[in-house]
Amino acid sequence: MRSKYRLGVDAGGTFTDFVLAEKTGDVRVFKSPSTPHDGTIAIKAGLAQISEALGESVESIIQQCDLCINGTTVALNALIEQKGAKVGLLCTAGHEDSIEIRLGHKEEGYRYDADFPPAHMIVPRYLRRPIPGRVLVDGSEHTPLDEAAVREAVRYFKEEGVESVAISFVWAVRNPDHERRAREIVQEMMPGVFVCTGTEVDPQVREYTRTSTTVVNAYLSPVMRRYVERIDDYFRSLGVRHPVRYFQSNGGLAIGEAMQGRAVNAINSGPASAPQAGLYVAKPFDIDNVITVDMGGTSFDITLTKGGQTNLNKNIDFLRYRIGVPMIQVETLGAGGGSICQVDEYGMLQVGPESAGATPGPVCYGKGGTRPTVTDANLVLGYLNPKAVLGGSIRLDAEAALEAVREHVAEPLGISVERAAYGISTIVNLNMVSGIRRVSIERGYDPRDFALVCAGGAAGMHITALAEEIGSNTVLVPKVASVFCAFGQIISDVRYNYMATEPMRLDGTANLDTLNTRFDDLEQRGTQHLQADGFAPEDISASRSAEMRYVGQIHECSVDIAGGVITQDRITTILADFHKRHEELYTYAEPHNPVELVNIETTLVGQVSKPPVRKLTPSGCTLNDALTETRPMLFDGEGHWVDTPVYAGERLDPGISVEGPAVVEEPTTNIVVRPGWTLVLEPNNCYRITREG
Structure with missing residues (x-):
């Protein structure tokens, strides 16, 4: 540890927990009743307990912390209580109802229950605005973006008091130009309103999942932004020397700036x-x-870690909303x-x-x-x-x-x-x-x-x-x-996930140059992000995975891939790992069938020093x-x-x-x-x- 203390704050629904680790290895535990309307009140109460126990001022303690970390249920509670922002959706014409059709099926366990009610729609039908313009699977433009339709939709959003705008166009993951231009128009006409695009939030194949994730992010981000600003301002007032870190659903830390625009990454912040x-x-x-x-x-929350690797969920129904970003698999009862x-x-x-x-x-x-x-x-x-x-x-x-x-x-x-x-x-x-x-x-x-x-x-x-x-x-x-x-x-540790869509068959026709370039681009972007966050190159590590499926399947399974240049010989190893993982998950494999790559993902980790463990000694x-x-x-x-x-x-x-x-x-x-x-x-x-x- 670089300083005397490290502080962890976990804001739950009933209590806010505090753990203060000292450089000596001592760990102190404190609790304060949570204050959902303003998290700083509970934090102030907990810090007052810490101050009294240590005989130091709150300012002195915070200024001696190398890290102040906050886990919060703010995003989760807003989703549960349906208290997010009023969201408008810009989507490809003809796809206004994809978030309501939901791929044509209900959640697991209710598929054949005729009386099971439909999910509450974050974006009601009248706030889903169709935008003409079309990009094809290869990234080429079939029909230009109708900018007049975008402007008309934005004027309507202003009349309806929309607080946040989600943008998700078909095949934008292959060419995001239409989404970017629509975003520019929204920001021009509605300055100060939160806006996010599918290619920024969840850049993967699966139009419904990408749109749903983007809508949830737009719904929660204004709430998360207000929370982060309050917490950051409070800790700055105490003289904190390093930015407050926030815990993400993927099991890693992020600075507040990253969390303000990606609230969907904080839904499972607490148990993750x-x-x-x-x-x-x-x-x-x-x-x-x-x-x-x-x-x-x-x-009762349950998580599983095998061989040091924790199960991650993606593309799941969480509180009846499809979420595509990686989340630590937490089973809650x-x-x-x-x-x-x-x-x-x-x-x-x-x-x-x-x-x-x-x-x-x-x-x-x-x-x-x-x-x-x-x-x-x-x-x-x-x-x-x-x-x-x-x-x-x-x-x-x-x-x-x-x-x-x-x-x-x-x-x-x-x-x-x-x-x-x-x-x-x-x-x-x-x-x-x-x-x-x-x-x-x-x-x-x-x-x-x-x-x-x-x-x-x-x-x-x-x-x-x-x-x-x-x-x-x-x-x-x-x-x-x-x-x-x-x-x-x-x-x-600090952890960021970067994803890209790169559909190709993994056979002799695979464009390995393109695949290697995409992985390198993702890792370079993540490395720059972490270096700007203060991490030295030796403290940064990267891991890769790929989502693959047999040709004709509609679901993929994720396979870990070693770093380095991907050659044709390594493709053989990757395919063998895919067949093995497919059999583990579904009890069968089809090695004779062709396999296609759908999405690739890189996880960048900035390794944080761990507090020492104070060894107990017998007292007799x-x-x-x-x-x-x-x-x-x-x-x-x-x-x-x-x-x-x-x-x-x-x-x-x-x-x-x-x-x-x-x-x-x-x-x-x-x-x-x-x-x-x-x-x-x-x-x-x-x-x-x-x-x-």
């Missing part, structure tokens, strides 16, 4: 940093296959500590997705909640200390939790309270396991080959049960689990010194209560083994060690929990 943090805590154990699970109060448990009209126990949230919260919080939650069930099972005081103010009410489970679950099902509570825990675990299988088995990965990394305040009580269900024998629980995404931000305490009490807990559905030791994590020395069943209590989470598992605190401030395979 979890995989990097998972790899970081797993590295000392020589583990590079990790599944990171983050269980908070409302949701309505399964958190606040998930409400109830018996439906068919007599079936349901857990989630409805949540009690922070207000009123679980019944045991005593804040007005009346329906039992997963947290209430964990309290009944003994996993939580009934005398605990959460956040310094919430005293748990075990009796209220037990009565809620009895009234709403046990009595309707005609079973005991303990069986009802264990049933709640089992169902939420199975829901979470289903999500884990979607990011692993359904993508060709065996979850037994992965370690589970635990994140979030509620995950520790379920993590060994989840590992048993998926067959994993190793669980890692870092001490910073409750602020894991903020921690992931401070150890992440024994296991008994960490024992705080023994209380009955339930680990099966048959009512076999077990007197289980409870240990204070702050008093555990590294290297001491804790045999399950046991519970380790940390200030922000509890770790349940089920029978058959062994927990050890490792010197890198991470608990490793294992069982014999």
Whole structure:
């Protein structure tokens, strides 16, 4: 680290998390209630806590930071709540309804549901304006752009109070001249209005995906711009020495200037940093296959990293909108500590997705909640200390939790309270396991080959049960689990993705000179961007991928490609990798069929120095010194209560083994060690929990 501190700020829906890493290797954790209307208020409150803890002024702390990093749900919340800008769309005449036709099918799982409602249109029909003019697949101009039609559309947008303009023309990825000219006209007639084009936002083949992505970007960018300007202005007022970085959905950092015009890259900003943090805590154990699970109060987020590479999604339906830009694959479920448990009209126990949230919260919080939650069930099972005081103010009410489970679950099902509570825990675990299988088995990965990394305040009580269900024998629980995404931000690199469309058959007719030139152009552009951002050439790396398909297919699969000049001999290797990946994804390959290239992509990374890890040293305490009490807990559905030791994590020395069943209590989470598992605190401030395979 070049300076004394590094600050990570993760603005969630309920809390804003702060991680301050010191040059010594110490890591401090803070939390402040989020303020969605103005993120600087929550940041000010959190920085005030940090200032008090360190005995330094806020200005002094910020001026000693080499990086201040912000992850935010601003773009995501605007999309969920439909509070983006009023958008107008300029599109090729005849294609006004492509974002509504949506390739003629509904989302997966609803394809045959006649009653499933259509998605809300960000751009209503009357604001989609057809523009005559046509470019062909080879990039030649078939019909000139009708500039008069563009000007007429812009005048209409002004009358309708449009705040943002999206431009997407057919085959503009082969020749962007029409889009560029239309953009010039919009900027001339509507100065100050945000405008973006498909070839800038998502330059790939697939007209619907490109248009949808551009529309979403136009919808969110004005919101993101206002947020970034507020945050940047605030940190500048504190004397920050380096530009604030913002976390992107692709798992990397970017400066605010880049994020203001590419808000679509920030949709999954929060959970996208979890995989990097998972790899970081797993590295000392020589583990590079990790599944990171983050269980908070409302949701359960899952990411998978294989061989040090995290799954990326592209061209997916996200909140019912097609998004084409790369995003860390995050599987999100309505399964958190606040998930409400109830018996439906068919007599079936349901857990989630409805949540009690922070207000009123679980019944045991005593804040007005009346329906039992997963947290209430964990309290009944003994996993939580009934005398605990959460956040310094919430005293748990075990009796209220037990009565809620009895009234709403046990009595309707005609079973005991303990069986009802264990049933709640089992169902939420199975829901979470289903999500884990979607990011692993359904993508060709065996979850037994992965370690589970635990994140979030509620995950520790379920993590060994989840590992048993998926067959994993190793669980890692870092001490910073409750602020894991903020921690992931401070150890992440700057990352930019550049894409181009280059359709060609990969056979003897392939134009390799053109292909090599396009890759070189993308990498040169990215390198210049990073050098302007202050990175030295030795700190910049590039990786390549190509989207290919069998001739006649409509979907591509992405294959990694090594750097360097692409020769005909290397094409043979690339084709072999494509056949292998196709078989992994779809269980078959067709090596005898011709293959065509569709899109190419380069990822440029500016490598950021990582904060050091402070090694724990034994203090001479024994296991008994960490024992705080023994209380009955339930680990099966048959009512076999077990007197289980409870240990204070702050008093555990590294290297001491804790045999399950046991519970380790940390200030922000509890770790349940089920029978058959062994927990050890490792010197890198991470608990490793294992069982014999």
